[in-house]
Amino acid sequence: xxxxxxxxxxxxxxxxxxxxxxxxxxxxxxxxxxxxxxxxxxxxxxxxxxxxxxxxxxxxxxxxxxxxxxxxxxxxxxxxxxxxxxxxxxxxxxxxxxxxxxxxxxxxxxxxxxxxxxxxxxxx
Amino acid sequence: xxxxxxxxxxxxxxxxxxxxxxxxxxxxxxxxxxxxxxxxxxxxxxxxxxxxxxxxxxxxxxxxxxxxxxxxxxxxxxxxxxxxxxxxxxxxxxxxxxxxxxxxxxxxxxxxxxxxxxxxxxxxxxxxxxxxxxxxxxxxxxxxxxxxxxxxxxxxxxxxxxxxxxxxxxxxxxxxxxxxxxxxxxxxxxxxxxxxxxxxxxxxxxxxxxxxxxxxxxxxxxxxxxxxxxxxxxxxxxxxxxxxxxxxxxxxxxxxxxxxxxxxxxxxxxxxxxxxxxxxxxxxxxxxxxxxxxxxxxxxxxxxxxxxxxxxxxxxxxxxxxxxxxxxxxxxxxxxxxxxxxxxxxxxxxxxxxxxxxxxxxxxxxxxxxxxxxxxxxxxxxxxxxxxxxxxxxxxxxxxxxxxxxxxxxxxxxx
Numbered sequence: 001x002x003x004x005x006x007x008x009x010x011x012x013x014x015x016x017x018x019x020x021x022x023x024x025x026x027x028x029x030x031x032x033x034x035x036x037x038x039x040x041x042x043x044x045x046x047x048x049x050x051x052x053x054x055x056x057x058x059x060x061x062x063x064x065x066x067x068x069x070x071x072x073x074x075x076x077x078x079x080x081x082x083x084x085x086x087x088x089x090x091x092x093x094x095x096x097x098x099x100x101x102x103x104x105x106x107x108x109x110x111x112x113x114x115x116x117x118x119x120x121x122x123x124x
Numbered sequence: 125x126x127x128x129x130x131x132x133x134x135x136x137x138x139x140x141x142x143x144x145x146x147x148x149x150x151x152x153x154x155x156x157x158x159x160x161x162x163x164x165x166x167x168x169x170x171x172x173x174x175x176x177x178x179x180x181x182x183x184x185x186x187x188x189x190x191x192x193x194x195x196x197x198x199x200x201x202x203x204x205x206x207x208x209x210x211x212x213x214x215x216x217x218x219x220x221x222x223x224x225x226x227x228x229x230x231x232x233x234x235x236x237x238x239x240x241x242x243x244x245x246x247x248x249x250x251x252x253x254x255x256x257x258x259x260x261x262x263x264x265x266x267x268x269x270x271x272x273x274x275x276x277x278x279x280x281x282x283x284x285x286x287x288x289x290x291x292x293x294x295x296x297x298x299x300x301x302x303x304x305x306x307x308x309x310x311x312x313x314x315x316x317x318x319x320x321x322x323x324x325x326x327x328x329x330x331x332x333x334x335x336x337x338x339x340x341x342x343x344x345x346x347x348x349x350x351x352x353x354x355x356x357x358x359x360x361x362x363x364x365x366x367x368x369x370x371x372x373x374x375x376x377x378x379x380x381x382x383x384x385x386x387x388x389x390x391x392x393x394x395x396x397x398x399x400x401x402x403x404x405x406x407x408x409x410x411x412x413x414x415x416x417x418x419x420x421x422x423x424x425x426x427x428x429x430x431x432x433x434x435x436x437x438x439x440x441x442x443x444x445x446x447x448x449x450x451x452x453x454x455x456x457x458x459x460x461x462x463x464x465x466x467x468x469x470x471x472x473x474x475x476x477x478x479x480x481x482x483x484x485x486x487x488x489x490x491x492x493x494x495x496x497x498x499x500x501x502x503x504x505x506x507x508x509x510x511x512x513x514x515x516x517x518x519x520x521x522x523x524x525x526x527x528x529x530x531x532x533x534x535x536x537x538x539x
Contacts, residue, residue, distance in 0.1 A: 094288045094290040117288060
């Protein structure tokens with residue numbers, strides 16, 4: 001088995017918009033429902049490790065603890081047009097399974113999904 | 125010695141992918157598999173002339189490569205314990221039964237053509253891992269620097285490993301989509317062999333076209349009922365059949381209507397025609413509509429079914445291009461249709477069609493200017509024809525094609 005991070009990205013301004021950037025309230029609720037169902041399916045199939053949505057990037061804090069005193073900075077690690085808005089961690093047999101699940105995840109949450117392998121190797 | 129050389133060449137063609145595939149499966153690492161396979165062939169080159177060719181070269185190569193791979197893993201203490209365990213566990217795995225050869229090659233082919241890899245990496249990886257071409261050979265075929273090609277292949281191998289791209293033929297449900305990706309890579313390999321962008325002596329690379337055909341046959345063995353697989357195989361066979369006639373003694377491209385049809389390979393043509401007939405009967409009996417490869421194969425079947433170019437059934441070819449446009453309405457397909465229209469309705473009609481519809485979109489494509497040059501020449505508009513030849517020559521990459529275009533242009537001057 002191999003673990004992957006599936007992440008969804010979007011502009012920070014979506015957090016301030018009505019319906020968080022979805023076209024309508026109806027579309028937003030439909031997407032929430034589809035995503036909930038997808039999570040249930042991941043659980044049933046034993047692939048689910050963790051999933052959550054993230055709050056706006058402007059609520060993030062960066063800490064540098066490499067020096068004598070920690071340096072604490074308000075804001076995300078790097079300024080970008082789009083930030084990670086939510087993610088899943090899944091544990092699946094291989095990339096083919098991960099890509100298939102990512103396809104479903106993308107259709108449910110109405111966004112592109114990045115599939116990135118974790119460095120921990122497959123379990124023997 | 126010649127016999128040993130031939131045995132090594134044969135083993136390389138027949139066994140390279142199998143050795144790489146079986147090692148990749150066993151050690152889960154394409155890099156180790158590739159290096160160990162290359163070392164095994166180096167050992168063969170050293171030992172076989174002295175010891176004789178082993179009775180089962182494939183088994184010998186796999187065993188030798190396996191030992192090399194195990195040595196390397198043991199040498200590298202940084203390898204994680206799991207991989208060491210795998211070595212210990214599998215140290216005496218027997219050689220796989222011969223029936224598994226094709227499965228191994230197919231598995232490797234699907235891995236190399238995985239959609240998660242960049243398209244240019246898929247081709248490079250397929251040529252290295254499945255066809256066994258060296259990195260310098262691949263770099264030369266695609267006119268990129270060796271280091272660039274080496275990096276491209278290394279990057280792809282790293283991704284396969286890190287992202288856990290599986291070594292297997294996809295599940296039945298996923299096959300149609302994955303196969304179309306594999307066919308696209310095989311067709312590109314074939315085309316690179318057929319109209320390579322390399323230097324003069326390599327205007328046609330027989331090794332690439334042959335390898336593409338060999339791999340397409342393998343895919344067909346896996347999916348005998350897939351129309352597009354059959355279509356691509358037929359298309360390749362019907363083009364390959366004309367290879368000898370395609371380049372003149374002086375290294376110039378010979379166009380279809382001027383080829384010595386007596387030097388066409390009749391066996392390949394017969395096989396290609398049989399495949400096309402098979403697909404026509406499936407379609408006639410209510411089977412799925414033909415895709416691009418089947419239509420292109422049918423067009424080539426029409427071309428190769430007459431002994432004299434003047435007997436070509438151009439109305440059927442135009443009709444097939446009309447069908448092709450419904451599958452793929454790209455400007456290049458429309459250009460090819462216009463070339464057929466020139467034969468059916470005359471160059472003036474074809475030129476009007478090209479100039480009306482295709483101008484801006486194909487301005488960077490050498491064949492667009494070459495076609496215009498030819499039509500203008502036939503219409504006696506020499507000045508415009510010359511300008512179009514100049515543009516075509518400037519854009520063409522294949523040496524044999526440049527030679528043909530240059531001669532045609534220079535003949536304009538004398539007339």
